[in-house]
Amino acid sequence: MLIGKLILPLFEGTLVTLQVFAITFAVSLPLAILLASIQAARIKIINLFFQLFIMIERGTPLLLQMMFVFFGLPYMGVTLDRETSIYLAFVLNYTAYFMEILRGGINSVDSGQLEACQVLGYSRFASYVRVILPQALQACFPSIGNEVLTLIKDTSLITVLGASELLKAGRSAVNTYGTAVPFIYVGIIYLMLTTTAEFLLKKTEKKMDPVQGE
Amino acid sequence: MKKLLTAALVLLFVLAGCGTSSNTDSNEKLIIGVDDTFAPMGFRDENNELVGFDIDLATMIAEKIGIEIVFQPIDWAMKETELNSNNIDLIWNGYTITDKRKEQVNFTTPYLENRQIIVVLADSDINYKADLAGKSLSVQKESSALEAVLKEADLAASLKDGAPVEFDTNIDCFMDLEAGRSNAIVCDEVLARYVMKQRGAEKYRVLEDNFGEEEYGIGVRKSDTELLEKLNTALKDAKSDGSYDTLYQKWFAE
Known part of the structure; x- marks a missing residue:
């Protein structure tokens, strides 16, 4: 049976896909929250740098960025191994996207609240962390969810650096057994991953809502 | 939030550890x-x-x-x-x-010796290289098959759209052939024979003409x-x- 021969290769491919997803997400979202908060302080020179960073990261394909990190940087004397190159490119790219989403979220919170906090005697830092940021996160949560699903699917790009993730495992099986059926299984696995992510996102969103949550 | 940050940092260190080892x-x-x-x-x-x-x-x-x-x-x-x-x-x-x-x-x-063979569907009306004019021919991108086809510039120019169609892998070429979008494919004989065996050799025909002998x-x-x-x-x-x-x-x- 074909499926019996596919189980192990597809399982190992799925693990790689999940690993890249989990690490990228776990690093880039907190990093983006930190950077977006710094950005919200409106320090001109720093924000100019952020703007440039986001322009490059959002303005070029992630595939190209990965190839640049792995094949291009050695010409400048920086040689990174495959795994590091993948994570560096992914984390930078997703940090940029998350930063833009968070910027929107932070801007959506009425600036009068900050003044109100100060009247109540909160420090600027405390009012930002305890009042502004939670509302900002809640406001942009659906957009973050969107990026999460995109990230799951974007992991398929890492084959360009030789990594064997789910789609590559499927393609390999297609070549080996001369049939396109493995692609169907690959599609089903991606759907399982994305629907699980969607379920978890919905649950988190409900929890964050002060009205519906605990 | 603190917990999330800690988790991220731990992951980062684990990752760095893996990379260096x-x-x-x-x-x-x-x-x-x-x-x-x-x-x-x-x-x-x-x-x-x-x-x-x-x-x-x-x-x-x-x-x-x-x-x-x-x-x-x-x-x-x-x-x-x-x-x-x-x-x-x-x-x-x-x-x-x-x-x-x-x-x-x-x-x-x-x-190892190898030829660049032309594969068509069993019922195709393509019999010779010359019949490829105006037809859609697919090859793997960055492959020696592609190079072999492009070397015969006149033939390549006579193809539909003036160039072969390039796919990521050879199996994509085979699937496209079966779907009827490509009329013929050019591919390493070693690989083609293996794929044809897997997919059912009776479905295909290999032309006498080829795009040259090669070596690995x-x-x-x-x-x-x-x-x-x-x-x-x-x-x-x-x-x-x-x-x-x-x-x-x-x-x-x-």
Whole structure:
């Protein structure tokens, strides 16, 4: 049976896909929250740098960025191994996207609240962390969810650096057994991953809502 | 939020740890770049192990020379870049010797012969190369099949849209042929025969005409002349002591 021969290769491919997803997400979202908060302080020179960073990261394909990190940087004397190159490119790219989403979220919170906090005697830092940021996160949560699903699917790009993730495992099986059926299984696995992510996102969103949550 | 940050930091350190340990590991071994989706030369079996004719041959030759090797799957379109940026030391996976590639890498003496054959569906009305005019022909991108087709510039220009259609893998070409979008494909004979066997040989027809005979060689970095000589000697030994033939029978006997 074909499926019996596919189980192990597809399982190992799925693990790689999940690993890249989990690490990228776990690093880039907190990093983006930190950077977006710094950005919200409106320090001109720093924000100019952020703007440039986001322009490059959002303005070029992630595939190209990965190839640049792995094949291009050695010409400048920086040689990174495959795994590091993948994570560096992914984390930078997703940090940029998350930063833009968070910027929107932070801007959506009425600036009068900050003044109100100060009247109540909160420090600027405390009012930002305890009042502004939670509302900002809640406001942009659906957009973050969107990026999460995109990230799951974007992991398929890492084959360009030789990594064997789910789609590559499927393609390999297609070549080996001369049939396109493995692609169907690959599609089903991606759907399982994305629907699980969607379920978890919905649950988190409900929890964050002060009205519906605990 | 604090917990999340801590988790992220822990992950980052674990990741950094993984990265450095694997790096020192592969320093002294010869890294062979392979396309692990290329049956029967190098592919994954049901245990996800790398197997194939070239995998066996490389293991045998390495033993003869007395060096340790590791296989690194690469994106085939990036193979020369991988070699010349020192990420891999050899390209060894059904790597056809061509003039264009000779400008970038050194080749060992050929170890396997191969033809670029034209495959059509069994009921196709294409019988000769000349019949390809105005038809859609597909090949794998960055492949020697593509080079062979482009070499016959007039023929390439006479194709539908004036050029062959390029796909990521050869199996994509086969699927496109069956879907009726491509009228013919050009592909390494070694691979084509394997794929046809898997998908049902009766569905296809191989034309008498072909796009030339070719040979597979091992791609070595231009600066690694000593390694090149060692490989050539070992290949010669393998052919004269019969170990090469045993391997050939294992993978290609009909």
